[in-house]
Amino acid sequence: MPKFAFLPAVAALVATPVFAEICPEAPDYSAETNALIDSVKDAPNEYEAQLIAVELWKLWADAPDDRAQELLDEGMERRASFDYSGALDSINALIDYCPDYAEGYNQRAFVNFLRQDYEAALPDLDRTLEMNPMHIAALTGQALTLAALDRNAEAALVLRRALDINPWLAERRMLPALEAEEEEL
Numbered sequence: 001m002p003k004f005a006f007l008p009a010v011a012a013l014v015a016t017p018v019f020a021e022i023c024p025e026a027p028d029y030s031a032e033t034n035a036l037i038d039s040v041k042d043a044p045n046e047y048e049a050q051l052i053a054v055e056l057w058k059l060w061a062d063a064p065d066d067r068a069q070e071l072l073d074e075g076m077e078r079r080a081s082f083d084y085s086g087a088l089d090s091i092n093a094l095i096d097y098c099p100d101y102a103e104g105y106n107q108r109a110f111v112n113f114l115r116q117d118y119e120a121a122l123p124d125l126d127r128t129l130e131m132n133p134m135h136i137a138a139l140t141g142q143a144l145t146l147a148a149l150d151r152n153a154e155a156a157l158v159l160r161r162a163l164d165i166n167p168w169l170a171e172r173r174m175l176p177a178l179e180a181e182e183e184e185l
Contacts, residue, residue, distance in 0.1 A: 032059055049168030061076075071093050072091075
């Protein structure tokens with residue numbers, strides 16, 4: 001066999017297009033989200049606000065396609081069974097596949113929060129909020145993460161933003177303690 005006889009075969013492989021799966025855009029639920037956020041602000045009590053929050057979660061957790069949904073569901077199931085390593089594997093695969101899907105970052109932040117890796121959670125919460133500034137759970141998660149890092153003044157600011165969206169959040173009870181520490185600064 002001549003010394004470079006394999007080169008045409010290699011060239012053919014390199015020139016052959018590779019069609020990677022591309023994640024479609026996440027569904028646009030902005031109108032539904034805005035309506036639910038308006039509703040939660042006017043909820044008569046915490047129970048009614050929680051029912052509205054469940055509807056928001058349904059929208060946030062509606063992945064762009066079946067593959068993304070499977071990865072998200074698997075990550076959330078693993079997280080719920082305390083398999084944080086497996087949850088991160090699934091969620092990282094989701095983020096690799098759908099880098100513009102906010103809930104992937106929010107879920108990875110949540111897993112890292114549960115693992116008490118607060119520094120790893122913050123950039124993912126920032127990314128979630130860049131993509132979806134009204135993501136109440138990401139705002140609340142950011143406030144809790146900042147509080148866990150003893151960054152209470154920042155946590156109070158973020159929690160107030162979350163409470164402006166949903167005044168019924170259970171975390172509202174933390175605000176006086178955070179504000180007391182904020183005043184000490």
